[in-house]
Amino acid sequence: xxxxxxxxxxxxxxxxxxxxxxxxxxxxxxxxxxxxxxxxxxxxxxxxxxxxxxxxxxxxxxxxxxxxxxxxxxxxxxxxxxxxxxxxxxxxxxxxxxxxxxxxxxxxxxxxxxxxxxxxxxxxxxxxxxxxxxxxxxxxxxxxxxxxxxxxxxxxxxxxxxxxxxxxxxxxxxxxxxxxxxxxxxxxxxxxxxxxxxxxxxxxxxxxxxxxxxxxxxxxxxxxxxxxxxxxxxxxxxxxxxxxxxxxxxxxxxxxxxxxxxxxxxxxxxxxxxxxxxxxxxxxxxxxxxxxxxxxxxxxxxxxxxxxxxxxxxxxxxxxxxxxxxxxxxxxxxxxxxxxxxxxxxxxxxxxxxxxxxxxxxxxxxxxxxxxxxxxxxxxxxxxxxxxxxxxxxxxxxxxxxxxxxxxxxxxxxxxxxxxxxxxxxxxxxxxxxxxxxxxxxxxxxxxxxxxxxxxxxxxxxxxxxxxxxxxxxxxxxxxxxxxxxxxxxxxxxxxxxxxxxxxxxxxxxxxxxxxxxxx
Numbered sequence: 184x185x186x187x188x189x190x191x192x193x194x195x196x197x198x199x200x201x202x203x204x205x206x207x208x209x210x211x212x213x214x215x216x217x218x219x220x221x222x223x224x225x226x227x228x229x230x231x232x233x234x235x236x237x238x239x240x241x242x243x244x245x246x247x248x249x250x251x252x253x254x255x256x257x258x259x260x261x262x263x264x265x266x267x268x269x270x271x272x273x274x275x276x277x278x279x280x281x282x283x284x285x286x287x288x289x290x291x292x293x294x295x296x297x298x299x300x301x302x303x304x305x306x307x308x309x310x311x312x313x314x315x316x317x318x319x320x321x322x323x324x325x326x327x328x329x330x331x332x333x334x335x336x337x338x339x340x341x342x343x344x345x346x347x348x349x350x351x352x353x354x355x356x357x358x359x360x361x362x363x364x365x366x367x368x369x370x371x372x373x374x375x376x377x378x379x380x381x382x383x384x385x386x387x388x389x390x391x392x393x394x395x396x397x398x399x400x401x402x403x404x405x406x407x408x409x410x411x412x413x414x415x416x417x418x419x420x421x422x423x424x425x426x427x428x429x430x431x432x433x434x435x436x437x438x439x440x441x442x443x444x445x446x447x448x449x450x451x452x453x454x455x456x457x458x459x460x461x462x463x464x465x466x467x468x469x470x471x472x473x474x475x476x477x478x479x480x481x482x483x484x485x486x487x488x489x490x491x492x493x494x495x496x497x498x499x500x501x502x503x504x505x506x507x508x509x510x511x512x513x514x515x516x517x518x519x520x521x522x523x524x525x526x527x528x529x530x531x532x533x534x535x536x537x538x539x540x541x542x543x544x545x546x547x548x549x550x551x552x553x554x555x556x557x558x559x560x561x562x563x564x565x566x567x568x569x570x571x572x573x574x575x576x577x578x579x580x581x582x583x584x585x586x587x588x589x590x591x592x593x594x595x596x597x598x599x600x601x602x603x604x605x606x607x608x609x610x611x612x613x614x615x616x617x618x619x620x621x622x623x624x625x626x627x628x629x630x631x632x633x634x635x636x637x638x639x640x641x642x643x644x645x646x647x648x649x650x651x652x653x654x655x656x657x658x659x660x661x662x663x664x665x666x667x668x669x670x671x672x673x674x675x676x677x678x679x680x681x682x683x684x685x686x687x688x689x690x691x692x693x694x695x696x697x698x699x700x701x702x703x
Contacts (some may be wrong), residue, residue: 185242187385190200190515190675191542193434194220194645194675198371205308207529207663214333214567218481219562230662233310236289239575240314247366250681260291260292260293260294261289261291261292261524262291262293262294262295262296263294263295263296263321263322263521263524263528264295264296264297264298264312264319264320264322264324265295265296265297265306265320265322265323265324265527266298266300266308266309266320266322266324266516267297267298267299267300267323267324267471267662268299268302268324268325268326268327268330268429268600269324269325270299270301270465271299271511272545272546273325273540273548274297274299276540276541276545277295277532277537277541278295278297280530280539280540281295281327281528281532281536281537281538281594282294282295284531284536284537286347286527286528286530286531287527287528287531289527290523290524290527291524292527292528294523295528298320301426301427302326302330302429302586303334303426303595304333304433305323305326305330305334305540306333306334306339306669307692308320308335308338309323309339309516309517309518310339310595311449311693312518312600312703313518318514318675319516319518319519319520320517320518320519321516321518321519321521321522321524321528322376322511322513322514322515322516322525323339323340323375323510323514323516323624324513324532324653325378325430325436325513326429326510326511326512326513327430327433327509327511328362328363328366328375328427328509328510328511328512328543328584329433329584329587329588329591330429331366331374331375331512331514332366332585332588332590333588333625333669334516335366335374335375336588337521338517339516339518340374340375340514340516340517341374341485341516341517341519341522342368342372342373342374342516343372343373343374343375343376343514343515344372344517345522345523345527345528345529345530347526347527347530347546348376348526348527348529348530348531348533349593350358351533352373352376352533354533354534354535354551354552354553354554355376355377355533355551355552356530356551358578359510359551359575360381360507360508360509360575360579361507361508361579361581361582362508362510362582363506363584364376364377364510364551364581365377365510366512373384374514374515375512375514376510376512376513376514376529376533376551377509377510377511377512377513377551378487378510378511378512378513378533378551379485379511379541379549379550379551380433380508380509380510380531380549380551380574381482381483381508381509381511381548382482382483382501382506382507382509382549382574382577383430383433383434383480383481383482383483383506383507384480384481384486384498384499384500384501384510384573385400385406385478385479385480385481385486385488385499385500386468386471386472386478386486386489386498386500386501387471387477387478387497387498387500387676388398388471388472388474388477388478388483388493388496388497389478389495389496389497390474390496390576391474391477392418392470392477393480394477395412395413395414395419395477396556397410397411397413397414397419397477398410399499399501400478400500400502401438401502402502402504403434403438403441403450403454403502403504403505403532404442404450404505406420406448406450406451406454406457406458406480407449407452407471407476408422408453408457408636409449409456409616409617409620409621409630410621411457411477412456412457412613412614412617413608413617414477414620415457415613415614415617416610416614417458418457418458418459418610419476419477419478420454420457420458420459420476420477420478420479421458421459421461421465421466421467421470421471421475421476421479421480422454422458422459422461422467422479422480422481423460423461423462423463423464423466423480424460424461424462424503424598424599424603425594425595425596425598425599425603426595426596426599426659427462427463427464428463428464428596429519430481430482430661431464431480432591432594432595433469433482433507433509433587433593434480435447435451435598436582436587436594437505437506437507437580437582437590437620438450438451439451439594440554440581440582440583440586440587440650441489441504441505442504442579442641444640444641445639445640445702446642446656448637448638448639448640448664449634449635449638449658450541451598451602452602452609452637452638453613453634453638454480454614455553455598455602455603455609455702456609456610456614456648457613457615458476459475459476460602460606463650463702464481464482464485465485467479467481467485467510468481468485468486468488471489471497472489472492472497473491475612477529481499483497483499483548483549483570483574484541484546484547484548484549485498486498486500487547487566487567488523488545488546488547491544491547501573501578502578502579503527503555504581505578505579506577506578506579507579507582508574508577508579509573510551512672513529513532513533514529515529520609525577533551533552533636534552534559535552535554535555535558535561536550536558538550538552538554538555538558539555539558539560539695540553540560540562541567542558542560542561542563544562545565545641549567549570549571549574550571552685553571554569579645585605587664590658590661590662590665591660591665592665592669593656593660593661593662593664593665594661595657595666596668596675596682597640597661597682598677599679599682599685600601600678600679600682600683600686601643601685603681604683604685605683605684605687605690608690608691609637609686609690611638611690611694611696612637612690612691612693612694615694615697616630616633616634616637616693619700620696624700624701625697625700625701629700633693633696633697636692636696637689637690637693638694640657641657642655642689643655643656643685643686643689644685645681645682645685646681647664647676647678648674648677648678648681650668651680656682664678693696
């Protein structure tokens with residue numbers, strides 16, 4: 184019995200010792216967790232796209248560019264960033280067609296980000312984005328020769344050298360109607376090439392002219408006539424503010440170079456007095472199509488679009504007192520991180536394939552490469568071929584891009600300060616002058632004297648904000664202050680204030696002169 188109990192006791196002790204050993208082993212050996220099941224890492228989310236800059240004119244534009252909304256590219260493809268003055272009816276067609284092209288595939292270009300920036304902000308925008316990795320501008324496209332010549336002056340364009348562009352270059356005329364289709368530096372480097380051509384004139388609405396009893400205009404000076412003031416305060420003419428439209432700026436430069444500085448500004452001022460002033464050149468076109476105005480000054484392709492949309496009433500006319508044929512450039516920007524891909528896009532735009540975008544019925548632009556008329560799209564547009572041939576025969580003036588560039592910013596902001604901002608007062612005074620003349624209360628000589636006081640730029644006195652010197656807005660002064668306006672925003676703002684105050688004062692003085700003549 185005792186022996187059995189002793190045996191059981193020994194067994195229990197052994198079991199207890201084994202249990203204790205297991206516990207100790209478990210506590211001293213580290214536990215290695217099982218490896219987690221791998222899962223795919225989330226794709227990186229691109230930063231949100233901020234809205235495009237507001238088109239509202241401001242004496243102090245703040246360049247805060249952002250890309251236009253578009254699908255996110257694949258990480259391995261190239262995204263081109265293009266600063267442009269073209270509207271989205273052009274950009275949408277160009278993007279869709281280019282991304283399907285063999286050149287886009289060859290250079291692995293998967294997307295284009297458009298930067299539709301106001302011309303006054305281009306220089307600052309390009310420089311600002313050059314410091315932001317992934318947002319550098321690759322290509323500049325559209326906006327006219329003087330804007331691109333300004334980029335050259337600022338060192339923002341680099342030579343176009345790629346084989347893709349050189350293949351198509353022989354098809355591009357070096358000159359059309361006396362205007363250069365490319366800009367070449369002293370070393371023979373090509374800095375920009377025209378991607379389209381344009382003439383400048385006006386689009387009439389025949390029904391609205393008839394409703395108002397107005398004559399059909401044939402010249403720029405007709406739009407400054409007292410006849411077109413009879414509808415005021417309802418304007419019969421449509422124009423765009425010079426600070427908001429490069430094409431309308433070009434038309435004002437044509438007038439100044441055709442008539443001379445003083446007479447040209449008189450025409451521009453009275454045209455503005457007869458007009459509703461729009462923020463965009465496309466709105467001028469739309470107003471002519473609808474009949475909101477009887478005539479609007481337009482670039483040619485806006486006129487052709489108006490003719491297509493309202494063929495019974497709208498007609499584009501080239502002014503008999505002169506126009507020019509411009510090349511509208513495309514160029515490689517110095518900040519591009521993908522210069523070969525960027526030049527592939529330039530080559531495509533210049534090729535017959537790329538030039539077919541101008542044949543689109545919502546675009547209607549004059550191509551720079553005449554071979555586009557041999558394509559199926561070109562053969563469907565005999566109307567554009569006729570317009571192209573007529574453009575080559577247009578009555579062109581001798582026009583200097585260099586001269587226009589020398590005072591362009593001064594011209595644009597003088598227009599804004601003396602016509603756009605005090606527009607109500609200018610229109611009120613001009614209406615009284617025109618009615619007094621048309622009703623025989625003043626003679627033509629008296630009218631011309633009053634117009635000289637109202638619109639002669641060399642009679643508008645102002646103080647230079649920097650020196651305090653009293654000046655008048657002569658061509659030489661415009662050239663002298665042009666660079667300061669570009670470089671110094673504070674100087675420009677102070678100058679605008681000087682001009683606006685002086686303009687208001689002289690409009691009031693002319694009204695008082697008229698009252699002294701006719702009594703009242």
